[in-house]
Amino acid sequence: MKMHNPPHPGEILRELCLKPLGLTVTQAAEALDVSRKTLSGILNGRAGISPEMAVRLSLAFGTSAESWMNQQTQYDLWHMERRRKKLHVAKLSAA
Amino acid sequence: MKMHNPPHPGEILRELCLKPLGLTVTQAAEALDVSRKTLSGILNGRAGISPEMAVRLSLAFGTSAESWMNQQTQYDLWHMERRRKKLHVAKLSAA
């Protein structure tokens, strides 16, 4: 009942932060004080948003670190839910 | 402006899930299909809630995986915010 295939946060980062400001990956990486490779990995969905990166993004773009973390959570959980059935977990609550 | 020192999710897990049901750590670990050590690490704040563990908890206790992830995020970010100033990040937005 949630969303379909949430985009990885890097996609949002590129579209809503880098593009509007006309920033190159290199420039943004320098501002964030991370390597170009690290930022590139996020932008292309090969790496996630770490708590530290969420804070860096909040500092650079004036957004909330929490929102970046939540986007990462949505992305992670969506991919994890597909493996629900593979987990042999016993119900404990409304048993 | 947020909360003070959010508890690690393991504390909530123990108080709100294990205790009310009178579950031992051993029993809960078996139900979750993880090792006793893994659950113990979470309960005692030495490990975080992974996306997979969040789904396991949701299956066992009928809670939402998202809520567990959010609690972990709150805990992580609170500890990360203390290092804000140590990050040499340049402002890019309202520059």
Place this chain on the structure above:
DNA sequence: ATCAGTGTAACGTATGCGGTTACAGATCAC
């Protein structure tokens, strides 16, 4: 052709989650 920007492979490090085994301490039944 030259140069800026980009993605990414290859290598390293650190951290974190997960497992097993084994131990010490606490608690309870007997």
Place this chain on the structure above:
DNA sequence: GTGATCTGTAACCGCATACGTTACACTGAT
């Protein structure tokens, strides 16, 4: 006391991932 159970945790393993540097190939603009 003796034994059983539960617990925390140390010591070890494997694996994944975040981050770094360096180096390469590709693209597009000048």
